[in-house]
Amino acid sequence: MTGPGSTAGTPHYRTSFRPTWDDVSAASRAAVEHRLGSEVVAARSATAGFTPGLASVLTLADGRQVFVKGAGPSAETWMVTVYEREAATVALLPQHASVVPLLWSLHADGWFLAAYEAVDAVHPPRPWRxxxxxxxxxxxxxxxxxxxxxxxxxxxxxxxxxxxxxxxxxxxxxxxxxxxxxxxxxxxxxxxxxxxxxxxxxxxxxxxxxxxxxxxxxxxxxxxxxxxxxxxxxxxxxxxxxxxxxxxxxxxxxxxxxxxxxxxxxxxxxxxxxxxxxxxxxxxxxxxxxxxxxxxxxxxxxxxxxxxxxxx
Known part of the structure; x- marks a missing residue:
C-alpha cells in the first residue's frame, strides 16, 4: 500500500532513513541506560516521517519502554537544534491527553537525546475515513x-x-x-x-x-x-x-x-x-x-x- 494517498508513490509510513540505536555512540547509549536505570535489550526504529534523526522505541530489561529521539555529531547542525527545541517546547506544554510527555533529555558524547513516553498507538489508516x-x-x-x-x-x-x-x-x-x-x-x-x-x-x-x-x-x-x-x-x-x-x-x-x-x-x-x-x-x-x-x-x-x- 502506498501513502500518503493511493497516488503518492511513497511507502506507506515507511519514508524515513534514520540512524538506529546501534549507531548511537557507546558512551551516549551508556548515558541513556544510566538515566533510565535499566539496560536496553531491544530497539525498534520508527519508519514514518522525513527527518533523518534517531527515533526509536527502546525496550528495557525491566520491561519498560521509552521513545527516544535525537541526533549526533555526524548529523546536520539544524537537526540537533530541532530536537532541542522540540524537547524544550514539550516540557512547557500542559498535561493533555494528546501530548506525549517528555521524560528527560541529555547531551552526551556529541549526541542530544530526548526520551518521551512510549505510546501504544498506530498512525491513521489510509485512505482516511x-x-x-x-x-x-x-x-x-x-x-x-x-x-x-x-x-x-x-x-x-x-x-x-x-x-x-x-x-x-x-x-x-x-x-x-x-x-x-x-x-x-x-x-x-x-x-x-x-x-x-x-x-x-x-x-x-x-x-x-x-x-x-x-x-x-x-x-x-x-x-x-x-x-x-x-x-x-x-x-x-x-x-x-x-x-x-x-x-x-x-x-x-x-x-x-x-x-x-x-x-x-x-x-x-x-x-x-x-x-x-x-x-x-x-x-x-x-x-x-x-x-x-x-x-x-x-x-x-x-x-x-x-x-x-x-x-x-
Whole structure:
C-alpha cells in the first residue's frame, strides 16, 4: 500500500532513513541506560516521517519502554537544534491527553537525546475515513482550548510572520488557473492572515505521520519541533488536507464540527491557499539525499491542496 494517498508513490509510513540505536555512540547509549536505570535489550526504529534523526522505541530489561529521539555529531547542525527545541517546547506544554510527555533529555558524547513516553498507538489508516477524521477534530478542538493562550514560557512567532512568504508562490498558478482565479486565491491567503486573530499555540505540521490513534479512542499529536501562534481552528483545518484528498467530505465535516463550524469558509480556503503556496515553493526543489521521499510527499500535498480549489 502506498501513502500518503493511493497516488503518492511513497511507502506507506515507511519514508524515513534514520540512524538506529546501534549507531548511537557507546558512551551516549551508556548515558541513556544510566538515566533510565535499566539496560536496553531491544530497539525498534520508527519508519514514518522525513527527518533523518534517531527515533526509536527502546525496550528495557525491566520491561519498560521509552521513545527516544535525537541526533549526533555526524548529523546536520539544524537537526540537533530541532530536537532541542522540540524537547524544550514539550516540557512547557500542559498535561493533555494528546501530548506525549517528555521524560528527560541529555547531551552526551556529541549526541542530544530526548526520551518521551512510549505510546501504544498506530498512525491513521489510509485512505482516511470520516470517523478517524472526526476523532482527530475532536482532539484538536480540546487541544486548542488547552493551548489558548500559549503556555507560559513559550513565545511562538505569529503565523502572519511565518506564513506570509507562502502567498507569493501562488502566482505560479496563473498559467493553469488563469490570472483572475490565481489573484482570488492569493487574496484568500492575505485576508485570513490579516483578519483572523492569532491566539493559540499550534503545531504547524499536523499530518497523518504525526498523528497516533490509541486503542482507547484517543489521538496523540507528536513532533512539536515548530509551533506558531494561530487562530484556534488552524490545526483542525490543516489536519484535513489529506482526508479531503482521500475522499472524505471535509467541507461538510468542517461546516458542522464544533472545532470549525463557526469559521468562515473563506478563512478555511485561506489556510488551504497558504499551504498550497508553501508546497508550490518546495515541491520541485532538489532531491534530499537524507530524506529521499520528501519531495514526493511535498508534491502530493501540493496536488492535494490544489484539488481543494478545483472542487470549490
Amino acid at each position: 470520516t470517523d478517524d477524521a472526526t476523532r482527530v477534530l475532536d482532539t484538536l478542538l480540546d487541544l486548542a482550548d488547552a493551548l489558548t493562550p500559549p503556555p507560559s514560557g513559550l513565545e511562538p512567532a505569529s503565523w502572519a510572520d511565518e506564513l506570509a512568504s507562502c502567498i507569493g508562490p501562488l502566482a505560479a498558478l496563473a498559467p493553469q488557473l488563469g490570472v483572475e482565479r490565481t489573484a482570488e486565491i492569493q487574496e484568500l491567503a492575505r485576508r485570513v492572515l490579516a483578519e483572523a486573530p492569532a491566539t493559540t499555540l499550534s503545531n504547524d505540521d499536523v499530518r497523518d505521520d504525526n498523528l497516533l490513534l490509541t486503542p482507547d479512542g484517543g489521538v496523540r499529536l507528536v513532533d512539536w519541533s515548530s509551533g506558531i501562534l494561530t487562530p484556534p481552528w488552524f490545526m483542525a483545518v490543516v489536519a484535513m488536507i489529506a482526508p479531503a484528498a482521500d475522499g472524505v467530505d471535509v467541507r461538510a465535516l468542517l461546516a458542522t464540527h464544533p472545532a470549525t463550524r463557526d469559521v468562515p469558509a473563506t478563512y478555511v480556503d485561506g489556510v488551504m491557499a497558504l499551504h498550497l503556496g508553501y508546497f508550490l515553493s518546495v515541491a520541485d526543489g532538489d532531491e534530499v539525499e537524507s530524506s529521499p521521499w520528501l519531495r514526493t510527499h511535498q508534491r502530493w500535498y501540493r496536488d492535494a491542496t490544489l484539488r481543494w480549489f478545483d472542487a470549490a
